[in-house]
Amino acid sequence: MTAARSSPGRVTMRDVASVAGVSTATVSKVLNDRPDVGPEVRQRVLDTIGRLGYRVNAVARGLRARTTDTIAILTDDLEGIFTTTLMRGVEEAASEYDVSVLLANSYGDPEKERKHLRRLLDRQVDGLIIMSGNRVRPRSGPALPMPDTPYVFLYEYGMAEPVPSILPDDRGGAALAARHLLDLGRRRIGFINGPASWEATADRLDGFTATLREAGLDADPVLVRHAASWSPEDGYALTAALLDLPDPPDAVFCASDDLATGALAAIHDRGLAIPGAVAVVGFDDRSLAVHQRPPLTTVALPLLEMGRVAGQRLLSAINGEPQSHELIRVACELKIRTSTGPA
Amino acid sequence: MTAARSSPGRVTMRDVASVAGVSTATVSKVLNDRPDVGPEVRQRVLDTIGRLGYRVNAVARGLRARTTDTIAILTDDLEGIFTTTLMRGVEEAASEYDVSVLLANSYGDPEKERKHLRRLLDRQVDGLIIMSGNRVRPRSGPALPMPDTPYVFLYEYGMAEPVPSILPDDRGGAALAARHLLDLGRRRIGFINGPASWEATADRLDGFTATLREAGLDADPVLVRHAASWSPEDGYALTAALLDLPDPPDAVFCASDDLATGALAAIHDRGLAIPGAVAVVGFDDRSLAVHQRPPLTTVALPLLEMGRVAGQRLLSAINGEPQSHELIRVACELKIRTSTGPA
DNA sequence: CCCAGTTACGTAATCGTTTTCGTAGAGGGC
DNA sequence: GCCCTCTACGAAAACGATTACGTAACTGGG
Numbered sequence: 226m227t228a229a230r231s232s233p234g235r236v237t238m239r240d241v242a243s244v245a246g247v248s249t250a251t252v253s254k255v256l257n258d259r260p261d262v263g264p265e266v267r268q269r270v271l272d273t274i275g276r277l278g279y280r281v282n283a284v285a286r287g288l289r290a291r292t293t294d295t296i297a298i299l300t301d302d303l304e305g306i307f308t309t310t311l312m313r314g315v316e317e318a319a320s321e322y323d324v325s326v327l328l329a330n331s332y333g334d335p336e337k338e339r340k341h342l343r344r345l346l347d348r349q350v351d352g353l354i355i356m357s358g359n360r361v362r363p364r365s366g367p368a369l370p371m372p373d374t375p376y377v378f379l380y381e382y383g384m385a386e387p388v389p390s391i392l393p394d395d396r397g398g399a400a401l402a403a404r405h406l407l408d409l410g411r412r413r414i415g416f417i418n419g420p421a422s423w424e425a426t427a428d429r430l431d432g433f434t435a436t437l438r439e440a441g442l443d444a445d446p447v448l449v450r451h452a453a454s455w456s457p458e459d460g461y462a463l464t465a466a467l468l469d470l471p472d473p474p475d476a477v478f479c480a481s482d483d484l485a486t487g488a489l490a491a492i493h494d495r496g497l498a499i500p501g502a503v504a505v506v507g508f509d510d511r512s513l514a515v516h517q518r519p520p521l522t523t524v525a526l527p528l529l530e531m532g533r534v535a536g537q538r539l540l541s542a543i544n545g546e547p548q549s550h551e552l553i554r555v556a557c558e559l560k561i562r563t564s565t566g567p568a
Numbered sequence: 569m570t571a572a573r574s575s576p577g578r579v580t581m582r583d584v585a586s587v588a589g590v591s592t593a594t595v596s597k598v599l600n601d602r603p604d605v606g607p608e609v610r611q612r613v614l615d616t617i618g619r620l621g622y623r624v625n626a627v628a629r630g631l632r633a634r635t636t637d638t639i640a641i642l643t644d645d646l647e648g649i650f651t652t653t654l655m656r657g658v659e660e661a662a663s664e665y666d667v668s669v670l671l672a673n674s675y676g677d678p679e680k681e682r683k684h685l686r687r688l689l690d691r692q693v694d695g696l697i698i699m700s701g702n703r704v705r706p707r708s709g710p711a712l713p714m715p716d717t718p719y720v721f722l723y724e725y726g727m728a729e730p731v732p733s734i735l736p737d738d739r740g741g742a743a744l745a746a747r748h749l750l751d752l753g754r755r756r757i758g759f760i761n762g763p764a765s766w767e768a769t770a771d772r773l774d775g776f777t778a779t780l781r782e783a784g785l786d787a788d789p790v791l792v793r794h795a796a797s798w799s800p801e802d803g804y805a806l807t808a809a810l811l812d813l814p815d816p817p818d819a820v821f822c823a824s825d826d827l828a829t830g831a832l833a834a835i836h837d838r839g840l841a842i843p844g845a846v847a848v849v850g851f852d853d854r855s856l857a858v859h860q861r862p863p864l865t866t867v868a869l870p871l872l873e874m875g876r877v878a879g880q881r882l883l884s885a886i887n888g889e890p891q892s893h894e895l896i897r898v899a900c901e902l903k904i905r906t907s908t909g910p911a
Numbered sequence: 912c913c914c915a916g917t918t919a920c921g922t923a924a925t926c927g928t929t930t931t932c933g934t935a936g937a938g939g940g941c
Numbered sequence: 942g943c944c945c946t947c948t949a950c951g952a953a954a955a956c957g958a959t960t961a962c963g964t965a966a967c968t969g970g971g
Contacts, residue, residue, distance in 0.1 A: 237957060248921045253959055263919055283691040284636060285957035287627045288926050295691075298671075303656045309647045316646065316673050320684075325691060328641075328671045330659050341663075348626045348638075348668060580927060591951045596929055606949055628927035631956050917968070923961095930955080937948080 236277045245273040256281060287349065296539060297327035297345045301338065301357040306511060307528050308356070311380055314532015315354055322540050324351070333357070335368065342369045352539045354379050375542035379535040380528075382424040387550040389542070391535045395425045398524040398557030399432030399478070402506045405522070405559055406476045407440050409566065411504055415448040415467045415474035417484050419455050426451070429480050429508070448474055452484060460487025468495055468503075475503060476565070482507040482514045485521055489564065504565040520562035527555045579620045588616040599624060630692065639882060640670035640688045644681065644700040649854060650871050651699070654723055657875015658697055665883050667694070676700070678711065685712045695882045697722050718885035722878040723871075725767040730893040732885070734878045738768045741867040741900030742775030742821070745849045748865070748902055749819045750783050752909065754847055758791040758810045758817035760827050762798050769794070772823050772851070791817055795827060803830025811838055811846075818846060819908070825850040825857045828864055832907065847908040863905035870898045 242249045247266060254262045255270040262270075273279075287293040298315055300308055312328075319326050327350060331338035345353065346369070353376040355367060365385040367376055378390035406414050416433050419426045434444045448467060452459035460479055464487065467474050477492075479485035485507030492503050499505060499519055507514055510525035534555055542548040585592045590613060597605045598613040605613075616622075630636040641658055643651055655671075662669050670693060674681035688696065689712070696719040698710060708728040710719055721733035749757050759776050762769045777787045791810060795802040803822055807830065810817055820835075822828035828850030835846050842848060842862055850857055853868030877898055885891040 239957080249958075250921060250923095250960075251919085254920090257959080259960095261919055266919080280686070280690050282631075282957055283687075284627055284630045285926090286959075288625075288631050288928085289957080289959045291926075293627060295670075303659065304652045309652055312671070313646045313673060316671060320673075320680075323687065325687060326671045327638075328655070328659065328669045330656060330663075337663075343623070344626075344666065344668060347623050582927080592928075593930080593951060593953095594949085597950090600929080604949055609949080625927050628956090629929075631958085632927080632929045634956075913971090915968100915970095918966085920963105920965090922963080925959085925961100926957105928956085931953095933952080934950090935948105936950105937946105939944105939946085941943090 235282070236279050237282070238279070241270065241273050241277055241279045244277060245270045291349075292351055293349050294323060295325045295327055295348070295350050296352045296354065296536075296543075297329060297348075297350045298354045298356060299329045299331065299338065299341060299345070301331045301333040303328075303330040307380065307526065310528035311356060311532040311535075314529045314534075315379070315536040316532075317529075318533045318536025318540065324540065339368050342367065342371075346371060346374060350374065351543045352376060354535055354539060355381065357381055375539060375548055377535045377539045377542075380531060384552075387552070389538065389548060389550055391531050391538070391553050391555065393425075393526050393528075393531060394554040394556050395428035396432035396435075397554070398508065398526075398559075399429040399480075400436040401557060401559040402478050402508070402524050403433050403436035404440075405561065405565065406478065406504060406506060407436070409476075409500075409504065411476035412442065413445065413448065413472065413474045413476070415464075415477040416444070416450070417460060417463045417467075417477060417479045417488065418449065418451045419480040419484070420453060421451050426480060433478065452480075455481045455483050457483050457487035457490070460484030461491045462487070464488040464491035465495075468492065468497070473503075476505070477503060478506045478508075480508050482509045482511045482521060482523055485523065485564075486513065486517060489517055489519075489521070499564055500566040506565055510560055514560070515562065517564065519564045522562045522565040523560050525558045525560050527557055531555045578625070579622050580625070581622070584613065584616050584620055584622045587620060588613045634692075635694055636692050637666060638668045638670055638691070638693050639695045639697065639879075639886075640672055640691075640693045641697045641699060642672045642674065642681065642684060642688070644674045644676040646671075646673040650723065650869065653871035654699060654875040654878075657872045657877075658722070658879040659875075660872075661876045661879025661883065667883065682711050685710065685714075689714060689717060693717065694886045695719060697878055697882060698724065700724055718882060718891055720878045720882045720885075723874060727895075730895070732881065732891060732893055734874050734881070734896050734898065736768075736869050736874060737897040737899050738771035739775035739778075740897070741851065741869075741902075742772040742823075743779040744900060744902040745821050745851070745867050746776050746779035747783075748904070748908065749821065749847060749849060750779070752819075752843075752847065754819035755785065756788065756791065756815065756817045756819070758807075758820040759787070759793070760803060760806045760810075760820060760822045760831065761792065761794050762823040762827070763796060764794050769823060776821065795823075798824045798826050800826050800830035800833070803827030804834045805830070807831040807834035808838075811835065811840070816846075819843075819848070820846060821849045821851075823851050825852045825854045825864060825866055828866065828907075829856065829860060832860055832862075832864070842907055843909040849908055853903055857903070858905065860907065862907045865905045865908040866903050868901045868903050870900055874898045 238249045238252050242252050252270055255267050316326050329341035356379040366388050378388055418430055437444045450463045452463055464477055477488050479488050485505055488505050492499055497503050507521045507523035510523045514521040514523045581592045581595050585595050595613055598610050659669050672684035674684055699722040709731050721731055761773055780787045793806045795806055807820055820831050822831050828848055831848050835842055840846050850864045850866035853866045857864040857866045
């Protein structure tokens with residue numbers, strides 16, 4: 226008279242059906258909130274489900290319904306600084322829709338990437354988030370043709386052709402920094418940009434100069450430098466060079482927190498006050514920014530939000546909404562700390 | 569005469585079978601390397617698979633074969649400092665066996681954790697890695713009963729009852745540090761431990777004192793302190809207190825890199841040479857360790873290896889090998905940098 | 912009172928594999 | 942030539958759900 230089970234397997238839909246005295250079709254309808262099932266039968270089925278502890282088998286459901294409620298994140302650097310936050314955003318968006326997230330790490334090895342991709346497609350994932358650190362080499366879509374599987378590129382620069390993709394608003398972020406410094410009364414603002422080979426640097430430069438121009442003052446070309454790398458050492462050297470100028474800057478905007486770290490050191494070593502004599506703004510908002518002395522004002526990459534947007538966009542594409550191939554830029558946020566302030 | 573497909577769906581096993589002039593059973597046998605299929609038929613099937621671009625449907629296979637070749641990582645802090653490296657280790661192990669990894673993040677919310685767990689079990693994952701930051705509250709297994717699903721706890725302290733779990737060898741790691749300092753000729757070694765509420769601190773203390781005792785000198789109780797937190801500030805304060813002693817230490821071993829960072833600052837502020845007057849060893853090997861001045865000698869947590877071991881252990885349990893409930897400790901490694909050295 | 916239209920449920924096909932048997936034919940020992 | 946054992950394959954039944962369709966019972970309008 227208890228559960229009608231004897232085999233060691235999990236309790237299945239047929240068990241529920243037979244105990245509740247209905248057909249499996251009805252049980253399925255109850256589970257999926259179909260309208261054509263009476264209230265008392267529905268309740269009876271629900272009760273039996275509870276009593277037997279029935280849980281749907283997502284694999285069987287996936288086979289029949291041709292959807293797995295699973296998306297995958299394909300990354301080439303699982304340990305990258307920005308990776309986890311991006312992933313968290315994606316996971317949050319997916320969780321809201323009861324979609325699970327598969328993880329695949331390629332280490333940047335194209336062979337491994339293809340292998341993972343094949344395996345994911347074999348697993349019938351409903352969609353794909355393709356993510357990597359800032360790669361420079363141009364790409365033109367997934368490594369494998371995926372006729373029916375939607376995808377979104379996340380934080381991936383240098384796409385050769387239009388694909389659905391999510392990037393930070395580098396231009397707007399740089400503009401935020403410039404306007405902040407202008408608002409504080411700084412007028413000679415230096416800009417230490419990253420290596421020109423990085424696509425983001427062009428936008429950051431553009432946002433910077435455009436904002437100065439709007440304020441009526443042209444960016445002094447001598448105050449704008451491209452670093453050879455993103456390292457603190459380069460930040461140090463280029464800042465030192467700026468300070469040696471006959472007409473040195475009263476503020477330095479760096480295109481990364483690492484560069485800004487070097488800038489802080491250079492200014493400090495000159496015996497100049499921060500932000501008194503020279504204000505400093507970074508970019509990225511890595512955790513090191515807040516631990517600088519003084520704590521670094523910086524333009525935060527909206528990583529969490531980018532991940533969320535990527536997830537939402539992918540899920541809406543999965544749900545059949547028309548997939549645009551446009552590039553979406555997510556706004557950066559200025560984190561004001563003590564490395565800037567009234568002169 | 570080309571592919572026998574007209575419907576828009578993927579090419580299926582039946583298509584391969586009909587084109588190759590065999591039954592689906594035979595195709596399946598070829599795919600799974602069963603012995604009972606002749607060489608010429610096998611080749612013919614293989615060729616057709618290649619020509620049609622057939623790929624197995626893992627969902628259907630999973631339904632029938634009752635195994636999904638998927639494990640899940642359940643974490644409560646996706647953005648934790650140690651999390652990604654642990655995950656990478658798990659992913660590496662899984663990849664070797666062609667097993668995919670599902671990711672679930674609970675933010676430490678037990679309700680969310682249960683919800684995720686239910687969903688994962690519905691998805692018929694073959695096994696579970698349960699992972700979190702160093703949690704203090706005692707736990708006694710998964711949040712939900714999982715009759716047939718193997719699991720391994722990874723980097724989870726304070727388990728109330730024996731469960732399969734993986735931890736770093738805290739005792740051995742501390743011993744490594746102590747022996748290193750002894751070998752360098754240090755004789756008055758201070759130990760700044762973490763909060764006593766953390767299970768790891770007892771083992772680290774034990775490894776430290778045991779090593780001193782083996783060397784014939786007892787640890788001076790006055791040189792052993794428990795910090796109230798793991799913060800650099802506490803490291804600074806406690807180190808300062810040790811240095812103020814009438815008979816101050818010639819080396820300080822800290823139970824975390826953060827504590828050690830504070831220790832370095834305190835020693836530096838006293839105008840004492842590092843490692844000349846006082847040597848410093850940390851614990852964890854976070855990336856900040858190498859960026860200290862001087863670069864910090866530290867006991868590295870074997871995170872990657874722990875992840876790998878957890879993955880391998882889980883997979884072997886999945887493959888039917890008897891699952892022991894013992895706790896496995898993975899050896900730490902001493903990273904010698906310049907904060908230690910000849911006196 | 913009849914009949915078309917709902918409503919509520921069941922039947923059975925189906926999703927794409929794996930796997931258990933069954934069996935035809937080849938081969939071998941005697 | 943008989944029987945028995947392999948070998949190589951196919952037929953068909955799962956696996957556990959979803960869903961198109963069929964149909965009995967009920968409804969209400971005329």
